[in-house]
Amino acid sequence: MTSKTSPPCDGLSRRNFLRTTGAAGAALGVGIRHAAAHQPGSGVPPDAQPKIELTVNGRLRTLTVEPRTTLVEALRDTLGLTGTKIGCNQGQCGACTVLLNGDRVNSCLILALSANGAEITTIEGLANPDGSLHPMQTAFAEQDAFQCGYCTPGQILSAIACIDEGHAGSADEIREYMSGNLCRCGAYPNIVAAVESVRDSKEG
Amino acid sequence: MAQTINTAVTRTDAPRKVTGTATYAADVMPAGMLHGALATSSVAVGTLTGMDISKAKAEPGVLAVFTHDTLPDYKSVKGFYSGGPGSASFWPMDTAPVRSYADNPSSASYWPMEDVRIRYAGQPIAYVVAQSAAAARRGAQLIEATYDVSESHIAMDPEQSFVVGAGEDSKGMVVTKGDLARGLSSVAQIVEAEYITPFQHHNPLEMFSATAEWRGDRLTVWMPSQSVRTLRAGIAQAYGLAETSVRVISPFVGGAFGSKAGVTPYAMLTIAAAKAVGAPVRLIVTRPQMYTVATFRPESVQRFRLGADAAGRLTAFEHIEIAQTSQFDQVVNAGTHITRAMYACPNIHTEQRLSRSDTNSGGFMRAPNEMQTFFGLESAMDELAIKLGMDPVALRRVNDTDRHPVEDVPFSSRSLMQSYAAVADSFGWADRTPEVGSMTDGDWLVGYGCATATYPTNILASNARVRMQGTGQAYIELAAHDVGTGTYTIMAQIAAARLGLPVGACDVVMGEADLPVAPISGGSTTAASAGSAVHDACLKIGRQIAAQVSAMSEGPLSGVDPAGITLENGVLKAPDGRSQPLVEALASTPAGEIEVIGEFRHKAMTDKMIMTTFKGGYGSAGPVTPEMAMFAFGAEMVEVRVHRWTHEIRVPRLHGAFAAGTILNRKTAHSQLMGGMIWGIGSALHEVTEIDKPRARFLNTNIAEYLLSVNADVREIRVEMLEERDDYVNPLGVKGIGELGIVGTAAAIANAVHHATGTRLRRLPIRMSDLVGKA
């Protein structure tokens, strides 16, 4: 028996994902349609590559990206902001969570081009210039809300957004609204405790 | 300061982890770095008949495409894994009963891209190097391969299974004590059942990666690793380099659970590619590829026959474990070695068997000997209790023992029943009514279940370098790892307690192969073994400084016989009551600074064990030594709720009590045990790598379809850590806790599901659909 096959590619390609999740794309409020016009692998020569502007952690950055570069790869590989992690590169784990114009998003699901003009907050941008930590960072440290720490940047940004969205009313609500951020080490109860403590100190 | 041990200390690396400044392997980008990507086989067994790489090469940004023909450096690796520290089977030990699957399997280990053979789906067939990660991945997707496809299968076939090893190697794989047949002939009740556990993948959140940079004949590799010295040994051997020419760097690891322990093909291919292109290359393995380029927990069948007299005393204990292995390795996680240590019984028979199928080789995944086997054993014990009409905790009590039932040596400490008492108290076990379905809450059927947890205490040789300065700083260096386990923190705590310094003044450097030898972070070894080496170094500092200050013409300890000076909580004390803080004494010496190497060698360690550990292998003394059996114990109780109409299964409460000797850090230990218990929930209800049997491939190779427990799956988890003293295991009295929490959870949940519904489920994971039409 002989068969001709290509090697398997990742089960769910990012392009399919964008096509099949119109709602999620719309929720991002950025130019998905524009970005999708550039097929991955369409091979734009480097000199014709587009420039984009991002305000990252309050600082305006201009960068040249391949059309197929994702936001997370632009942050990590181009800007060297490696605090944002990649756990799946396909929208399943939340490790790459950043705030885009204040909303939490999976930065592996967003093309850098489509984030042009956006304000991005990454884990590196949370502490004050004097080095004092954001309350959520302190709460995560105190509650031991991690073990390996790999999911932590994404969890912290997600947790901040969870409170801002008003989805931290109860432990149950926090569990639901933090379930997009996987933690393989199983720090969940401590993550919930960290979110609750920041919520309570805000209210108090 | 003394009280830095056994307290809740916040992780010393927490500030880095919450600010994104902890450096994981793939965060490093050496200048001029290029990106790698793997193309993998879409068929399981066959021969490559052709590969069209032209489209991949034409892809903008792609610089090179390597196949088995064109990756010249990799050829030198060929044959290396005949006996080397391979990824699949690198336990080269025949030192202790549990690890007696010596010298066997690695001779047949198989490495991809050596030639045209395909031996499992997802086997790497080509390596693409490009200017960006996206270009590399796209290049890999554009490679078209043709195959001559042969038949393949993944199907557990107990009838075709065989005893692990051959001849001498089989020693310890079939064990008989007493007369099983006689034991079975005079019983009041017998339970005879088969329990099935699935393939599972570790899925650490950090993806596998390797970054290689050559400078002439010197090589640096950044790779998440729970065994940097194993990795360095393998790389050096493969490339004919001195170990001193190879640096392996892995300061932070984003979870490992057994998946990042060995020398893996993706690392070797990346090193070869970097050499070929003359630039540093970083490969980040895709999540789907992670299922086939490393290892996994093999599926298994656990056969139990337990017989007991009317009082519940076991008179016959038979356990046959049949586990999946690949065609080219004998992957053995010897669970029967653990189960037969649990309960007193005069007639015991255990067998460790394997069944082959066409996959990459499995390996060890968190509690590799224990998770599967304790789902079987502790479910069978529950079934037996029901048949006998006994409370399941009472059944454990009648069969508790202070001697190893087979090896006939005492346990160095064993607090199983204390654990049951503690957890029963916190959980409210007394409220349980034994009849099936007797506890309901509206439309919810409520069940309470319990199970025993255990984990062997593995102790390995370790060194550690401690440098202390009279200014009150200490530096602790060793090739150990913090894979999320809190190692940075506990090493600092041990040094702080002994040297009399604040924890924050003790800097710990780990995760590099060049540092003093420390064992693999696997088998829950690090705190006990590497921690004991740090402890020893501190005591040595005390002795050396005592000798110096007692010889001085002035000072509080001047003229005292140094042999009588002890170091207690950072203070040097003479028998006559004179004393001096160590840091002060050190400051008064001419150098004002001291550096020593501490060593941990247990009296039960043979030369061969020590040598094995120093070579990057697993030279564990234990869990059974000629004098003692060393195990940590615990007990778990769980409340399960099954919805009467939808059969939805929830776990509102999971409690565990554990006794594992000295607890160094109550905060990080709590997290480890809790994390283990959450893994147990995953094993019980969520995790399974689905297989396509005829095509021999894994199906749900991502973390949306391979279900990991998410935040909403986890509710009340309570962890109690009992005080327990064990002077035999090591000077710190520490047993491992990294894997203890997962053991028993799945059985406790299955037992609770039975209690709620009357349905006995003997296959993991337990799904709603298993209860349809039954509950």
Ligand code: FES
């Ligand atoms: S890396 Fe983006 S969701 Fe996993």
Ligand code: FES
């Ligand atoms: S802390 Fe390791 S994945 Fe969350």
